[in-house]
Amino acid sequence: MVQYSSETEIAAAIDALVAVPTLLIALDFDGTLAPEVDDPLDARALPEAQEQLVRMLELADTRVALISGRALDSLEHVAHLPSHVLFGGSHGLEYRLDEGDSVLPMSAENTAALERLDALLHELADSAEGSWVELKPAGRALHLRMMTLEDAERLHAEAVARVAAEIPGLTTRFGKNIVEFAIHDSHKGDAIDRLREYVGADAIFFAGDDTTDEDAIAVLGENDLGVRVGDAPSAARLRVAGTREIAALLMVLADRRAAVVSARTN
Ligand SMILES: [Mg+2]
Incomplete structure (x- = not known):
């Protein structure tokens, strides 16, 4: 049987992550922040998770990104987040950054x-x-x-x-x-690499629940932290059961990062 990470393991891994100057918090959406639903346009992040994302979006030197297989418009429709959230859509094919959208040209x-x-x-x-x-x-x-x-x-x-x-x-x-x-072979690992560079992140948090999220987990380094949702095989350091557990983890992450940021500015 698969072992989920304990609260102590989660807290220790988060403490080791959050002390860096610039932190990128990247999340898959469906099945990670939002429970699965029949119509993709009805999907919404759990309110507890949403609240923590909004908190982290306000922290200095901290960026929040959604990395999804959804197209940008679909991601924006379901995300309901302030405009300074970053999007990596269509499995790393298209991006919404501070300057606007970028998509690959088609022949x-x-x-x-x-x-x-x-x-x-x-x-x-x-x-x-x-x-x-x-x-x-x-x-x-x-x-x-x-x-x-x-x-x-x-x-x-x-x-x-x-x-x-x-x-x-x-x-x-x-x-x-x-x-x-x-028609393009981009994957979520490309999105992690691109956003790491764009943000100038010293460390990255990433969580996802599906096979395609393993591409993102695979490019994480030793200062980063990967979390897999569910019980399928994974290279992630931590594992949790579902969207509720992700919401609880995000609260710890937001608390610890807020403490680091406020200690630095005071
Ligand atoms: Mg997913």
Whole structure:
């Protein structure tokens, strides 16, 4: 059975993290801050977690970022955070920084591949009750959450096989109840690297609940702290059970970072 980190382990790891001059606090959204829901646009962070994010957004030398597979607009819709939050959207493909948005340019070949992908996934979704296709800036996601496990597994396998055969060269990402195909091979580790540099962070906190979050956890260094939500295999230093535990952890993080920042300015 998987072991969750104890309160003592969490407090010790956070104490070792927060003393740096500049700290970046980066979080996955769905399944980490927000409980899973059927319609992605209805997802909201737990109020206890939201409160701690807002607190940390006000701290000096401390930046807060959301790193998600969602497109920027979708992330903004669900986040409800002040404008100085940073976003890494579409698995590290696009960013909302203080200067505004940056997205990768698309070639004519990319656009044609996306059109073929769109048609193929809609054909599959139309044939399977409960599945639907989400439009992403550089790809499409096939959602399987409303299906029975057996039907979801069958559709998942068919989508992966047909996309590989008919539109080769796309990047495939496997998540919970979702499979995504994209024309760029960016991942959440790219988002961590980009935001580390942008913020000038001396250390990073990151928490996530899905396979794609392991790419972010993999690029963390020894001064950073990674947290995995749930019981799947992970390289993260800490592990907690769910969104409630993340909210509790964020309260400790906000308290300890606030103490460090206020001791420095007084
Ligand atoms: Mg997630």
